[in-house]
Amino acid sequence: MATIRRLDSRSAEFRAELSRLLAFETAQDPQVDAAVLNILADVKARSDAAVIDYTQRFDRSSAQTMAELELPHATLKAAYDGLPEAEKQALSAAAERVKRYHEHQKQPSWHYTEDDGTLLGQQVTPLDRVGIYVPGGKAAYPSSVLMNAMPAQVAGVGEIIMVSPARDGGEQQLVLAAAYLAGVHRVFNIGGAQAVAALAYGTETIPQVDKIVGPGNAYVAAAKRHVFGVVGIDMVAGPSEILVICDGETDPDWIAMDLFSQAEHDEIAQSILLSPDVAFLERVQASIAKLLPTMPRHDIIEASLGNRGALIQVADLDEACEIANWIAPEHLELSVADPQAWVGKIRHAGAIFMGRYTSESLGDYCAGPNHVLPTSRTARFASPLGVYDFQKRSSLIMVSRNGAQTLGRIASTLAHGEGLQAHARSAEYRLDQP
Incomplete structure (x- = not known):
């Protein structure tokens, strides 16, 4: 009962x-933390060789090379083509709905010009390369593939790399079919902290990414926490x-x-x-x-x-x-x-x-909306995963000669107030001489 x-x-x-x-106790298990730090350091030092060793040890893989762990794009398409018709239709419908929703999130670049000719604005550009972590274990998560990769595709990310421990049979096919529909470029059958390390630091085979997204177990969460700053991450999710x-x-x-x-x-x-x-x-x-x-x-x-x-x-x-x-x-x-x-x-x-x-x-x-959501009361300040997580914003500043006269005097006064004379003089050099 x-x-x-x-x-x-x-x-x-x-x-x-x-x-x-x-x-909810969010403190990291010291043993997990220690193991993850060792794996991160080892992959950073030994690159592909370390990834292969850990994949053999933890995932019982017989692969001897990284080439054996990478799945060709044709395998993704074959997985989709081979699905039972009902699964193919359901997965395709879900992918289309997720894509359509996230297309509404795309942010354009913008600018405006002031009366003196000074231009100010914001340039929005996609990330060059992202890593998508898809959990393995006892269950398959094709929906996780769609929710993590599709907004990256819509944002215009140049390369999407998916890592996921190998599975057998139909479950693997659904995940690979989702990767095909979501526009994933490369897929590696690796998981755990070693996969996060490979994405964060890069190896001879796996290029370094700019951001890692997707859920995982305690080891994956700890690894994401430790590589943040080297790369971006989406979040460290709770239950x-x-x-x-x-x-x-x-x-x-x-x-x-x-x-x-x-x-x-x-x-x-x-x-x-x-x-x-x-x-x-x-x-x-x-x-x-x-x-x-x-x-x-x-x-x-x-x-x-x-x-x-x-x-x-x-x-x-x-x-x-x-x-x-x-x-x-x-x-x-x-x-x-x-x-x-x-x-x-x-x-x-x-x-x-x-x-x-x-x-x-x-x-x-x-x-259609993303199912990667803030947990553990973080919705007070955090938002669902979306296209905006795969774009970055650069400020645009083009000051006219007239604008430099006004802004230069403001900057000079404030810089002298902060005791930063080089800042002040840099602005003053551009002032017209009386």
């Missing part, structure tokens, strides 16, 4: 209880989260399954429901008990709900929105009669799913 916390916002201990529920605000009118089975959809990721995922209707909370709890035994991953779901899940009674939907802003969830469902009346009250959320028919799972796969 699944146990899930019941909290009440009227309780004097509510905020403390909620804080304990949201708490998956869903927060549902419901007015009590949605089918309780639907809400229970929405909570399951994140709980099934792992035992430390978080699923929370806020509702002012206590009878509805009871019905959802009954649905959880009824539906859980039918789920293939019921042990994981049960552990997740017991560890970090909660059904919370609130005073009204206004208070639910206030609590949601404090939680700043990765995924927020507004399962209410008029979601547009409430969405303006939400300030902090990675993605907002509006209305009773908008399950979070649609966002994971095919709605």
